[in-house]
Amino acid sequence: MGFLDREHSVASPGHSRWLIPPAALAVHLSIGQIYGYSVFNKPLSRLISGDLSAETGAAGDWTLVQVGLIFSVALFFLGASSALFGKWVEREGPRKTMFVSALLFCSGFLVAALGVRMHNLPLLILGNGVLGGIGLGLGYISPVSTLMKWFPDRPGLATGMAIMGFGGGALVGSPLGTALMNRFAADGTLGVSSTFVAMAAIYFAFMMFGAFLIRVPREGWTPEGWTPPAPSTSGxxxxxxxxxxxxxxxxxxxxxxxxxxxxxxxxxxxxxxxxxxxxxxxxxxxxxxxxxxxxxxxxxxxxxxxxxxxxxxxxxxxxxxxxxxxxxxxxxxxxxxxxxxxxxxxxxxxxxxxxxxxxxxxxxxxxxxxxxxxxxxxxxxxxxxxxxxxxxxxxxxxxxxxxxxxxxxxxxxxxxxxxxxxxxxxxxxxxxxxxxxxxxxxxxxxxxxxxxxxxxxxxxxxxx
CATH class of the missing domain: 1.20.1250.20 (MFS general substrate transporter like domains)
Known part of the structure; x- marks a missing residue:
């Protein structure tokens, strides 16, 4: 697994820095799916009744409040994992971090799929909430410092390009989730379990694209023709x-x-x-x-x-x-x-x-x-x-x-x-x-x- 180490992701001379934002976008568009998670809320609250048109679920169905815990837990672990593993991210570099993020985020879908099959809410929260949330945190911060090192002349533009992807993740995740649930509607879970498995595979492929495309600049690199600005008068x-x-x-x-x-x-x-x-x-x-x-x-x-x-x-x-x-x-x-x-x-x-x-x-x-x-x-x-x-x-x-x-x-x-x-x-x-x-x-x-x-x-x- 040495190819994941920071030293194996150092860019060669002449490497275009404009290849770095697509790598970050591939990860952020994937983990940004959490913003579109609400498309699963109603189906998850009707797994026993199997009737999406009913105003309430059957006895034993989860409530929307219970299902809503998944989103809150995921965001909590996003922040907590970002804080806890920040030093590790800096030390190991973006490639290994993105790889681990993909493993956690996508395995979270697989655990959640099992939780749906078993109608086990703690297992569902463990999958999409805890494992997925940690994957979110690592994937969110991993490209940030790398992008700013590639774009010292425009750091706001660089981070904006990546984090824009996280905000737009729902625009991909929501219709994708809905289409897959319709495709797998006859799987006995209103299509939710099969959709989670499919999304794990799809998002893992996208995140691997980002992980292997990412590079860190070599020591002393600066953009061609750019010189560091004089210290600002405001400090x-x-x-x-x-x-x-x-x-x-x-x-x-x-x-x-x-x-x-x-x-x-x-x-x-x-x-x-x-x-x-x-x-x-x-x-x-x-x-x-x-x-x-x-x-x-x-x-x-x-x-x-x-x-x-x-x-x-x-x-x-x-x-x-x-x-x-x-x-x-x-x-x-x-x-x-x-x-x-x-x-x-x-x-x-x-x-x-x-x-x-x-x-x-x-x-x-x-x-x-x-x-x-x-x-x-x-x-x-x-x-x-x-x-x-x-x-x-x-x-x-x-x-x-x-x-x-x-x-x-x-x-x-x-x-x-x-x-x-x-x-x-x-x-x-x-x-x-x-x-x-x-x-x-x-x-x-x-x-x-x-x-x-x-x-x-x-x-x-x-x-x-």
Missing amino acids: MVSQHSVLVDQAFRTPQFWLLFAVLFLNVTAGIGVLGQASVMVQEMFSDKVLGAGQGVTAAAAAGFVGLLSIFNMAGRFIWSSTSDKIGRKPTYMIFFALGTVLYLLVPLFGNLANLPLFIVATCIIMSMYGGGFATIPAYLRDLFGTANVGAIHGRLLLAWSAAAIVGPTLLNGFRDRQIAAGVPAAQAYSTVMYIMAGLLVLGFLANLLVRPVASRYWAQTPQENRA
Whole structure:
């Protein structure tokens, strides 16, 4: 297995750096399937009854709440594994990490398929949640530092290209999962078990393509005609590196932890409940009989949000190369605050087009926050340990994946229980989300250059 080692993936002279983004995309488009996992929720909750048209399952069927644990567990282990194995990723290199990611992510589907056959929820959660989640974490961070070393002149563009793939994974995973379930509908599990086996094989092939295409630049490589820029007058782009354990002790790390947590908390709650929210805010009672948003239209709305989520990862991260990371996040938080305050107003005015425009922009900034944060870390902490530092920072994502949906669902349910119409039950939540973005604005405002006492002390440690 020595061909997986870092030294065997060093690029030969003349190797094109533009072959690296497709390798990263192959992995991120595969593991991004987790965003499309909801297509399995209803079939998984009807395995005993076998009737997808029924409003509820039979006795013994899993509930949607139980099935929803799989997504939450997967995102938790994404962040936890990124933090735990970040140093290992830096030491072993992207090829071995992508290979291990593929093994875990795809074997998770096989274990989950067995869990479906046995109707064993813990086994299903172990497969798609735990094993798949660890595979997600390793696959998510593995290309990051490599891309930034290949694109020191455009780090935001580089990470945006890869992380855009993760945001767009649902655009591949959702129709693929649906088509395969229809193909295997007669397998006794509504097609779910056979679909999991097929997806394991398909995604393993794609991820292996990425693993064997990936290369690391040789020592001292720089893009042709490019010279490192002079130190920025603001000091926000450092010429020094900070090792991961030292970075963990800096106020800058924890400020960026807050920045990512608050941005994701605000966005993920909306993304997770977008279908229900648009149907309740713009129902027949609001727009008039026969004019309300249908389930099919709501599904289209969710797809539109996914497109903006994906596009925002590329557009905003590329923009940050020109205007800087800190100003980019200032835009996220300032504009986001205004839009969250306007969403309830658009709902009260029954103005669906403005509501769609506002939420699409919000989702673009949600995705942009994910893609811009690795470059922000690179600016502050250098490239030596940026993958490991990014891995630890992704714990903010794990926390936000729990807090965001809990906030939105909890306040919505309390409002409805208090007699507030469903169409107006989201107003309080939107105002709270706006408040979170104000806190994020303040955290980003406080980010300053990393003090010299945290810098790596040897040339080898500072090496990109």
